[in-house]
Amino acid sequence: MTDLNMLVAAGNQIVDISPLSGMTNLTLVDLFNNPLNREAYCISIPLITSNNPGINFTYDPNPNPSLDCNDYDGDGLRNTVETNTGIFVNEDDTGTDLDNADSDGDRMTDGDSGNSVVILNW
Ligand SMILES: [Ca+2]
Numbered sequence: 001m002t003d004l005n006m007l008v009a010a011g012n013q014i015v016d017i018s019p020l021s022g023m024t025n026l027t028l029v030d031l032f033n034n035p036l037n038r039e040a041y042c043i044s045i046p047l048i049t050s051n052n053p054g055i056n057f058t059y060d061p062n063p064n065p066s067l068d069c070n071d072y073d074g075d076g077l078r079n080t081v082e083t084n085t086g087i088f089v090n091e092d093d094t095g096t097d098l099d100n101a102d103s104d105g106d107r108m109t110d111g112d113s114g115n116s117v118v119i120l121n122w
């Protein structure tokens with residue numbers, strides 16, 4: 001698949017386009033009218049665009065324009081520190097859920113300085 005040049009897949013049910021991220025010979029990719037996931041918009045599309053200069057690349061606008069690619073749940077903690085282990089180690093490994101702004105359900109967001117994210121109730 002590494003020598004793929006053109007992919008016309010409009011109107012399908014494609015969600016994950018991460019397999020395209022490592023390709024460097026793409027000239028035309030049409031993904032219009034596919035339910036692409038947020039990783040597609042936040043990770044794959046920027047990678048494909050930078051790996052394939054001059055690509056003719058079409059896709060729908062991000063359905064969630066307020067999405068912060070570095071903080072999916074908007075709780076103030078970056079995705080990279082929300083490790084979803086349920087165990088707080090330190091500020092770089094908070095154990096919280098990157099899809100839940102209040103992982104422990106105490107009504108304070110994970111990024112709130114008063115929030116105690118030590119033990120989560122699973
Ligand atoms: Ca977050």
Ligand SMILES: [Ca+2]
Nearest residue numbers: 097100101110
């Ligand atoms: Ca969170």
Ligand SMILES: [Ca+2]
Nearest residue numbers: 102104106108
């Ligand atoms: Ca909380």
